[in-house]
Amino acid sequence: MKLELKGKALRGNLRVPSDKSISHRAIMLGSLNRGEVVVRNFLRSEDCLNTLKAFVELGVDISDNGDEILIKGKGKYSLKEPFNVIDLGNSGTSIRLISGILAGQPFYSVLTGDQYLRRRPMDRIAIPLREMGALIYGRESGKFPPLTILGRRPLNGINYKSPKASAQVKSAVLLAGLYTDEPVSVTEPAKSRDHTERMLSAFGVDVKIDGLTVSLGENRELSADLEIDVPADISSAAFFMVGAAITPNSEVTLRDVILNPTRTGILDVMKRMGVNLRIENVRQIGGEEVGDITVSYSPELKATVIEGEEIPRLIDELPVLALLATQAEGETVIKDAAELRVKESDRVKSTVENLKAIGALAEELPDGMVIRGKCKLKGGKVSSYGDHRIAMTFAIASLIAEEAVEIDDTECVATSYPGFFDDLRNLLE
Ligand SMILES: O=C(O)C1=C[C@@H](OP(=O)(O)O)[C@@H](O)[C@H](O)C1
Numbered sequence: 001m002k003l004e005l006k007g008k009a010l011r012g013n014l015r016v017p018s019d020k021s022i023s024h025r026a027i028m029l030g031s032l033n034r035g036e037v038v039v040r041n042f043l044r045s046e047d048c049l050n051t052l053k054a055f056v057e058l059g060v061d062i063s064d065n066g067d068e069i070l071i072k073g074k075g076k077y078s079l080k081e082p083f084n085v086i087d088l089g090n091s092g093t094s095i096r097l098i099s100g101i102l103a104g105q106p107f108y109s110v111l112t113g114d115q116y117l118r119r120r121p122m123d124r125i126a127i128p129l130r131e132m133g134a135l136i137y138g139r140e141s142g143k144f145p146p147l148t149i150l151g152r153r154p155l156n157g158i159n160y161k162s163p164k165a166s167a168q169v170k171s172a173v174l175l176a177g178l179y180t181d182e183p184v185s186v187t188e189p190a191k192s193r194d195h196t197e198r199m200l201s202a203f204g205v206d207v208k209i210d211g212l213t214v215s216l217g218e219n220r221e222l223s224a225d226l227e228i229d230v231p232a233d234i235s236s237a238a239f240f241m242v243g244a245a246i247t248p249n250s251e252v253t254l255r256d257v258i259l260n261p262t263r264t265g266i267l268d269v270m271k272r273m274g275v276n277l278r279i280e281n282v283r284q285i286g287g288e289e290v291g292d293i294t295v296s297y298s299p300e301l302k303a304t305v306i307e308g309e310e311i312p313r314l315i316d317e318l319p320v321l322a323l324l325a326t327q328a329e330g331e332t333v334i335k336d337a338a339e340l341r342v343k344e345s346d347r348v349k350s351t352v353e354n355l356k357a358i359g360a361l362a363e364e365l366p367d368g369m370v371i372r373g374k375c376k377l378k379g380g381k382v383s384s385y386g387d388h389r390i391a392m393t394f395a396i397a398s399l400i401a402e403e404a405v406e407i408d409d410t411e412c413v414a415t416s417y418p419g420f421f422d423d424l425r426n427l428l429e
Pocket residue numbers: 020021022093165166167168169171192193315316339
């Protein structure tokens with residue numbers, strides 16, 4: 001796709017699609033629940049639809065009437081051995097969290113995904129789940145999908161010290177922990193998104209949080225009739241927030257955006273860099289704080305350092321924040337973000353290569369990158385590397401590039417944001 005948008009501004013207001021992390025968890029926990037769950041504003045992106053299909057394959061009664069998803073759950077012991085290989089497409093969240101659930105099922109299942117997912121590391125979940133008693137096999141001594149899982153019941157308890165601040169690892173262990181009465185806890189080096197903990201509590205499970213440790217208490221049954229209303233995804237809003245900040249004459253309001261503090265690192269960084277940003281109408285939707293975020297053109301941006309505990313609070317926003325940094329005076333350093341290298345693409349490489357290809361000054365670090373601004377972007381040919389967040393980042397770059405930005409494969413945006421290009425066109429003025 002060739003985008004030549006220089007001279008246009010982004011103006012208007014938009015409710016970006018719903019949160020991907022919460023949509024996945026609504027299907028997963030709704031399927032383990034005894035009771036009826038209605039999910040409103042479910043994200044119909046490829047990743048979340050793959051999660052939905054997986055639970056249909058596991059025998060759960062899930063219907064989609066277009067507006068709402070209805071899950072008639074029969075409890076955590078009701079899943080059936082799948083007849084087919086479960087294909088989770090591009091979704092790391094799906095394969096890792098579902099592995100946690102399957103660890104507690106006394107049957108055989110095979111999980112696979114697309115060429116990108118089959119290159120992503122699974123030992124991070126396989127190690128604790130094996131310690132809990134599940135048999136998990138995969139390519140290269142169990143590291144990569146396809147994964148074969150033979151679960152067990154009951155599992156062993158675990159007090160797991162996770163080497164990474166990863167919500168996917170934490171969630172996999174907590175979900176497996178539903179299938180034992182023994183102590184289960186996960187301690188992470190920094191706090192990752194906490195949607196699993198919040199939603200398990202909403203379903204009635206005893207969850208205790210003590211600093212960086214989450215543990216399961218006595219009640220591990222999910223039993224509630226719930227209506228889950230999914231707020232808008234800050235990771236999708238991020239593209240238009242950055243777009244408005246770097247493009248002259250722009251002002252965009254993003255409505256109903258999730259403001260869970262484990263997700264709002266991007267707002268802290270944008271404020272620090274001098275972005276004109278305001279948050280209004282703060283309220284609760286589905287047990288999460290949401291608000292309307294307005295961002296306008298911000299000509300005097302300054303560089304910053306993004307590191308440490310802030311990283312898990314904005315991990316998926318780093319490619320688009322790197323684009324923002326090209327328009328900030330000084331050297332922006334992103335470090336402690338080696339996790340970027342094992343996402344849908346190696347996002348250190350894909351971001352830096354593409355930034356350089358359109359005329360920015362950027363360099364890789366083993367665990368991040370350095371971006372020097374303020375820099376005029378020329379435009380040119382880039383690759384999405386099959387990665388939705390990279391495709392959307394460089395579509396936004398075209399708003400300020402002198403010439404066209406040509407992105408090779410843009411279909412991958414369907415992973416998290418199928419209507420991205422329509423929404424972009426609708427905001428152009
Ligand atoms: O749990 C989740 O919903 C997610 C956790 C993060 O991954 P990690 O747990 O690997 O950091 C994030 O990058 C991903 O987009 C969604």
